Structure formats: structure tokens, C-alpha cells
Amino acid sequence: MRYIDLTLQVKKSNRVYKQAEVQLKKHIVMGHVGTHFDIYGEVQLPLEYMQTRGVLFDVSHIKDREITIDDVDLDYVKPGDFVMFRTGSIERHPYGSGLYFSSSTQFSWELIQELAMERVKFVGIDAPDLRKGKDHVEADKLFLKYGTFVIENLTNLSAIEPQSVCKMLTMWHEDTEATGIKCRVVAVQAE
Numbered sequence: 466m467r468y469i470d471l472t473l474q475v476k477k478s479n480r481v482y483k484q485a486e487v488q489l490k491k492h493i494v495m496g497h498v499g500t501h502f503d504i505y506g507e508v509q510l511p512l513e514y515m516q517t518r519g520v521l522f523d524v525s526h527i528k529d530r531e532i533t534i535d536d537v538d539l540d541y542v543k544p545g546d547f548v549m550f551r552t553g554s555i556e557r558h559p560y561g562s563g564l565y566f567s568s569s570t571q572f573s574w575e576l577i578q579e580l581a582m583e584r585v586k587f588v589g590i591d592a593p594d595l596r597k598g599k600d601h602v603e604a605d606k607l608f609l610k611y612g613t614f615v616i617e618n619l620t621n622l623s624a625i626e627p628q629s630v631c632k633m634l635t636m637w638h639e640d641t642e643a644t645g646i647k648c649r650v651v652a653v654q655a656e
Contacts, residue, residue, distance in 0.1 A: 471549075471589070471650040473560060473620045475499040480561040496645030499560075502587075502614040502637075503605050503645055510614065510637065514586050517547040519633035519652055521625045524570070525553030531573040538628070539579060547587040547633040548580065549652075551622035554592035560618060566593050577604050581611045587635065589616040589650065616650060625652050 475482050475498050488494040497503070522537045532550070542548055550572075558564040569592035577595060580588060588608060594601040595615060605615050616635070625631060637648040 467654050467656050469621055469624045469652040469654065471500070471619045471621050471652055472648070473499045473555070473618045475560065482561075492640075493643055493645075496640065496643040496647055498645075499647060500616060500618045500620075500650060501645045501647045502616045503602075504643060505602070505606055505609060507641070508609060509639065514614075515635055517545060517586050517633045517635070518543065519547040519549060519625075519631045520629070521549040521551060521622060521627050521631075523551045523622075523627040525551050525556070527552070527570055531571050532576060533573045534576045534579055537576070539583060541628055542580070542583050542585060544584040546583075546585045547589060547635065548583075548585050549589040549619065549622060549625070550591070551625075551627070552590060552592045554590075555618070555620055556591070556623070560620075569593055571596050572604070577607060581608050581613060584611050585613050587614050587616055587633070589619045591619045591622050593617055616648060619650060625654065629654070 481498055485494040485498050520541050524532050524536050527536060552570045554569040572595040595604045608615055632653040634651040635648055637646050
């Protein structure tokens with residue numbers, strides 16, 4: 466078996482880390498640095514979310530438009546899956562750079578709604594968001610209605626074979642005050 470760590474390790478010298486360090490509510494802001502999912506209200510992740518079936522869609526060739534339902538084959542997706550999208554954002558622009566946050570590819574509302582109705586456990590992306598601005602929060606909240614969490618800032622997705630099934634291991638430490646929960650994500654694939 467091959468273990469692929471998809472967790473973005475952020476050094477203390479990174480601009481995002483430095484900015485979070487000086488915030489008044491540092492411990493809350495730090496939850497949004499690196500690989501994490503956003504949390505709204507009092508939501509608790511069930512322990513069975515720690516191990517899931519995973520599938521990756523490589524949409525890194527899409528740069529100048531939204532990722533749509535026509536770009537992925539949701540027939541590969543089953544309820545309870547961890548669905549990952551390799552957008553290429555983290556490969557094109559370093560984490561913490563202005564371009565990383567401003568130029569990531571967005572997902573269409575239609576794709577977000579269809580994916581939410583699949584009732585997957587996680588949607589993982591190698592980008593800071595599925596949508597920009599207030600739409601970021603709305604997309605996350607839509608998924609939460611269906612019990613799905615969006616994990617942002619994954620890395621090493623190029624090491625996973627697209628549209629082949631793998632086992633996903635996701636670990637987190639809950640914090641009742643946090644709005645972002647750091648997590649560790651590992652994909653396991655046969656060699």
C-alpha cells in the first residue's frame with residue numbers, strides 16, 4: 466500500500482501564518498491556515514468520517530471558466546465518499562500568495578448542488594475555496610445541510626490516480642470555539 470499525505474504543511478515563515486499569528490483571536494484564525502474545513506455553528510463530525518472511500522477528479526486543465534457538472538462524471542461518486550478535485554491552484558501559485566487566493570478556479574452552483582445531493586462526507590480541493598466572497602460561506606453551508614464538509618488547501622493530489630478508488634484517512638481535533646478546523650488527510654492506494 467502507498468500512503469499519500471495530502472496535508473499542506475505551512476511554515477512559520479509563510480505570509481498567511483505570519484498574518485494569523487498577530488490576530489487578536491489567534492487560535493481561531495490559525496484554524497484556517499493550511500489544510501482545514503470551515504465550521505458554522507455547533508456541528509460535530511461523526512467518528513466514522515475518519516475513514517472513507519475516496520475518488521479524485523482532475524480538473525486542473527480548466528483555468529478560464531467555472532468547473533461544471535459536465536466536467537466530472539458523478540457516476541464514480543457514492544454516498545459517504547471523500548470526493549477530491551485537483552484544480553491545480555496550489556501547483557500554479559504558492560500557498561499564501563495573492564494569486565493563490567484570487568485566481569483559483571470556481572465551481573458552478575449546479576455542480577455544488579448536485580454534489581451535495583450525493584451526500585458525500587467530504588469534498589476536498591487544492592484551493593482556498595469553491596466560490597469567492599460570500600458565496601464561499603453559502604457553498605460550505607449548503608454542503609453542511611447534507612452532512613458534507615469542504616476541506617480546503619489539499620496538496621499532492623497529482624500523486625493520486627484520477628477516477629480510481631482509494632481509501633481516505635482524515636483526522637481532526639475539534640474545538641468548540643473554532644470556525645476553521647485543521648485536519649490531516651491521507652490517501653491510501655494500492656501500489
